[in-house]
Amino acid sequence: MPLGFRKSAGDRKAPAPEKREAAPRPERNVVLGEVEELGIGMFWATDAEDRLTFLSQRALADLGAEAESLIGTPLTRVFLDVEEEGSASPQRSLAFKLKARSKLDEQIVAVPTARGATRWWRLNGRALIDAKGNFQGFRGSAVDISAQYAYETQVARQSQVDELTGLANRRKLGERLAAMLAAFRASKRSCALMMVDLDRFKQVNDTMGHPAGDELLKQVAQRLSAIVGQAGEVGRLGGDEFQVLLPDMDDRGTLGELANRIVQSLSQPYQIHGRRAIIGTSVGIAVAPYDGVEAAELTSAADMALYSAKETRAGTFCFFTSQLRDAASKSALLGDRLRDAVDKNALKLAYQPLVDPETNEVKCFEALLRWHDEEEGDISPAHFIPIAENDDLIIRLGETALRQACIDAVAWPETIRVAVNVSAKQFVRPGFRKAVVGALQASGLPAGRLELEITESVFVGDLEEVDALFRELKKIGVRFALDDFGTGYSSLGYLKHGHFDKIKIDQSFVRGCTENGDINPAIIAAIVALAKALGMETVAEGVEAMDELELVRARGADLVQGFIYSRPMTQEQVLARFEAEDAEFKPSGPPRHRSERITIFRKVGLIHEDHYYDVILRNLSKTGARITGLAGVPVGTDVVLDLGHGQLVVSKVVNATENSQGLKFETHLIADGSGGFMTRHRISPYSLAEAGIPLAALGAGAFPLAKWREANKSVPKFVQLELSAPGL
Structure with a gap:
């Protein structure tokens, strides 16, 4: 058979078998x-x-x-x-x-x-x-x-998958990124890499236990996967670090919107074993081939962008730029000098008034730290405060500022309060209540005249513990103001507990609120209505122009803070005004808001016809820039501004002096997430290579468009000035 x-x-x-042995x-x-x-x-x-x-x-x-x-x-x-x-x-x-x-x-x-x-x-x-x-x-x-x-x-999967969250692990992410970049180099495609780090996750682990921390990471993984969807691959590198790989995505506007959704979503409250917790999120973004063509290069760039995001302000995102490498080393040096300055008590307080826009009377002064370095001059708080936060120097700075502000405020009229900024680290640190009581007792300042300005970041971690601390401080009689409202973790749940006496509307909603089509006036009105319903005051921050003042006044803001009334003043200047019985601050400023611009001094390029010129960028806004370094440039000339790293901006000269030109951009720039501006799209280095510039010649951070000079045929229309000359 x-x-x-x-x-x-x-x-x-079937044929009969052959006869054989x-x-x-x-x-x-x-x-x-x-x-x-x-x-x-x-x-x-x-x-x-x-x-x-x-x-x-x-x-x-x-x-x-x-x-x-x-x-x-x-x-x-x-x-x-x-x-x-x-x-x-x-x-x-x-x-x-x-x-x-x-x-x-x-x-x-x-x-x-x-x-x-x-x-x-x-x-x-x-x-x-x-x-x-x-x-x-x-x-x-x-x-x-x-x-x-x-x-x-199963063994292979375990080597590729994070056991806790089920996401791709570090090994698989590394292999996927390397393979993708290798394939994309051949097909001249782009991909973006996001590094996602949870802010204050350790606080949840410490206060609620490691099982709660594990559950939180699982929920973060679920939210992150839901946001990214089919657009990319999400993985966990380990600890509280995640990574998002996004093929064929280089639109920095779209990437910024995605990063912002990640920040907002991951920062909403979590229910963990019957308790509520809030964490924050920071995101660093790098894009190949602009920021690197090898896995190690792109990962390093995204890491630097993440560090910058956390340093600038936790709960935000940042794109990699070539300047970040220099900034990282500069921050390390600045940190050393900051420690010396704190030891020498070199940081001083300045006071900016919060004014009633109806009567122009000052109701409160906000205490602001100022640092004048012997070598660098005045150093912005935007630079040294994040460094202090990372190094725990903020604890010493905060306690010193609190004591000094209380002492200074005693010399003011009794109707005027003092507001002191309190970092999240300082607020949740054991002994903060004792420090507040000590400052009040040492100065003799009534508790009701002290306002503690808290940002939304204090609600990161165990909310029950934070609520208990608020209740203890409210018993003392101090007031609370919620600073930078709307820019942090944006959870309104904590407002209903009645901790706050005041909401400060962040300046990002005030700047540009008078421009046509801007939605910020509606946001300002909504915040004011919310505050009034909850019995809170509102402060509009960063008001600089008369049209902005009129708008926030019309929308019902109780107080206004900004250059429209006064820049920060020393204690001596404050006392001099009171002695002269000049407590009224009259508004003074430009009639209309001008597009936000940053002062800068950087060498960039300008392309006209087939010539490449070196110029100095003096200031930059979303809509235009001012440059120096050329003479003989007529108004109305079409040019291309090279901001470096593949950022080419089609522009028109709208005003000119002997050696300075004002440019208007054809397409507006977008915010880079760290206080600067950038183009939405960049010219791929592959396109530049096709134009005759080999990829091997592309330097890190600035594609050498100056090589175009070698092919110049026509006579230059403009006069190139010496950039090192005085005044440039």
Whole structure:
């Protein structure tokens, strides 16, 4: 009786065997049957069209199938290809090998069974060629490796997947990024890399326990995956660090919007084991091929951008720029000098008034730290406060400022309060309540005249513990102001607890609020209405122009703070005004808001026709810039401003002096997330290479468009001035 089931083409009788000395066929069948019974192997065969013609009895039993249901079926429908997860050299498909008539060596396939399950077999096989050289089909064997395959797949998966969150782990992310960049270099495509770091995650671990921290990470992974969706791949590097890989994405406007959604979503409250917790998120972004073409380069760039985001203000995002490398080393040096300055008590307080816009009377002064360095001059708080935050110097600075502000305020009229900024680190630190009480007692200042300005970042961590601290401080009698409202973690839940007496509307909502089509007036009105409903005062920050003042006054802001009334003043200047009975601050400023611009002094390029000129960028806004370094540039000239790193801005000269020109941009710039501006799109280095500039010549951070000079044909229209000359 034959083994298994064999069906010949048509109904022809099999030819009689040749007469030769050989073992009887029944004996062969017995041997093959014994091999199957011992589990050594199973056997199969195909015809010249790769259709299954034979499957041994043990194989049929293993699959639970009737022979008639499989015989005549294409082999690729019986044996299915599998992807070997984590394999550095994946096997070629079964269809490819059959078509090429290649031998099958250890080919792993998935075999669906009649019972709805799947088995995994390892195939071996060879093409059968007759004496005339005609292909007759394949003959082969199979071994069931289901148990071994399941185990190896699990091991491979564990090496690629983060066990806690189920996301890709560091190893898989690294392999995916390297493979993607290699493939994209060949096809001249781009991809973006986001580094996501959780702010104050350690506080949740410390106050609520590690199981709560693990649950929080799982929920973060779910939110992050939902936001990114099919646009990219999300993974966890370890700890509280995540990574997002986004192929074919280089629009920095779109990337900024995605990063902002990530920040806002991950910063909403979490329910963990019946308790509420809030964390913050910072995001660093780098884009290939602009910021790197190798995995290590791009990862380093994204890391630097993340560091800048956390240093600038936690709960935001930042794009990589070439300046960040210099800024990182400068910050380290600045940190050393800051420690020396704190030891020498070199930082002083200045006071900016908060004024009633109806009466122009000052109601409060905000205490602001100022640092004048002997070498660098005045250093902005935007630079040294983040450094102090990272180094815990903020604790010493905060306590010193609190004591001094209370002492200074005692000398003011009794109707005027003093507001002191309190960092999140300082607020949640054990002993903060004692420090507040000590400052009040030492100065003799009534508690009701002290306002503690808190940002939304204090609500990161265990909300129950934070609420308890608020209640203790409210019992003392101090007031609370919520600073920079709307720019942090944007959860309104904590307002209902009644901790705050005042909401400060962040200056980002005030700047540009008078421009046509701006939605900020509606936001300001909504915040004012919310505050009034909750019995709180409102302060509009950063008011500089008369039209801005009129708008925030019309929208109902109780107090106004900004250059429109006064710059920060020393204690001596404040006392001098009170002694002169000049407590009224009259508004003074430009009639209309001007587009936000930053003062800058940087060498950039200007392209006109086929010439490249060196110029100095003096200031920059979303809509235009001012440059120096050229003479003889007529108003109305069309030029291209090269901001470096592939950022080319089509511009028009709208005003000019002897050596200075004002440019208006054809397309507005966008915010870079760290206080600067950037183009939405960049010119790919691949495009520059096609223009004759080899990729090998592209320096880090600034593509050498100056090489265009070598191809200049026409006479320059402008006069290039010496950039080191006085006044430039």
